Amino acid sequence: MTTMKTAQMADNSAKTVGDLVAEDYRAAAVFEKYGIDFCCGGQSPLAVTCQEKGLDPAAIQQEIEAVKSEPLGRAQNYAAWELSFLADYIVNTHHSYLNENTGQIAAYARKIAEVHGAHHPEVVAITTIFDKIAADLTAHLQEEEEVLFPTIKRIDAAKQAGNVPAGKDRETIQSSLEKLHLEHEAIGDAVHRIRHLSNDYAIPEGVCNTFVVTYQKLKEFEDDLHKHVHLENNILFPKAAQN
Ligand SMILES: [Fe+2]
Ligand SMILES: [Fe+2]
Structure with missing residues (x-):
């Protein structure tokens, strides 16, 4: 089940941490949980940041997808x-x-x-x-x-x-x-x-x-x-x- 989900999910690990948060602010909560700096150190690709911290980028992306499946009010959609x-x-x-x-x-x-x-x-x-x-x-x-x-x-x-x-x-x-x-x-x-x-x-x-x-x-x-x-x-x- 998990493998299937991973296979269907687009791989965003080449995107920077900052860009992922800019796309959807709710990703910040996942990065905060794992001590990943999304503002000043947000210029690194997710794959590189995960490697430095010994984290699995696929698992992190899955968590981001999970928080993103919650409805988003326009009030939080700063990018819009x-x-x-x-x-x-x-x-x-x-x-x-x-x-x-x-x-x-x-x-x-x-x-x-x-x-x-x-x-x-x-x-x-x-x-x-x-x-x-x-x-x-x-x-x-x-x-x-x-x-x-x-x-x-x-x-x-x-x-x-x-x-x-x-x-x-x-x-x-x-x-x-x-x-x-x-x-x-x-x-x-x-x-x-x-x-x-x-x-x-x-x-x-x-x-x-x-x-x-x-x-x-x-x-x-x-x-x-x-x-x-x-x-x-x-x-x-x-x-x-x-x-
Ligand atoms: Fe300012
Ligand atoms: Fe400023």
Whole structure:
């Protein structure tokens, strides 16, 4: 039975992990389950990623097919959204999350570094890395909100009106995308270093509530960032580059 299913299923193992998630966001849940990075490290073909992790690509694809057989609401089908709408969604959901939480997490991290730093030197290192992420993100979000996203919207509006987008706007997209991609990689690496230092956000014995909340918030921050960078790297940016 299983063999028959595998034989009938199209082999998508040459597609990248990021493309598979862009095709259907529900694939992300399967990749998350197996610790497969679908945002910053999403450029590898599924076959290569599975080989590195000792996983069977056919079994992973079967799990993806299973989650995809659930009905999909248009609300989750980001790839079908207009680019201007997707850009607004990213700002209203993920940039808002960062604006509301980054400063608070940084303050919590500084507090636990002061109180627990002697026994848990990793929290001192985590605080330094997080402060750098917070500073880098401020400039990154500003570039997206003030330069890239308005340019994407102008190009979108020009195309909808049947006009040719301005050449200057196309140049802006190319230069901005390259820079923002590199920043995603650097921020993603820094977040992974925090995950590693915190031993996957495992809470040590005998620490205060602020410590617990900080680790929970750091995990939430990473989860939100993965979704955010996925929408930009795998859907918004490639579509904007095609304009
Ligand atoms: Fe963003
Ligand atoms: Fe970004």
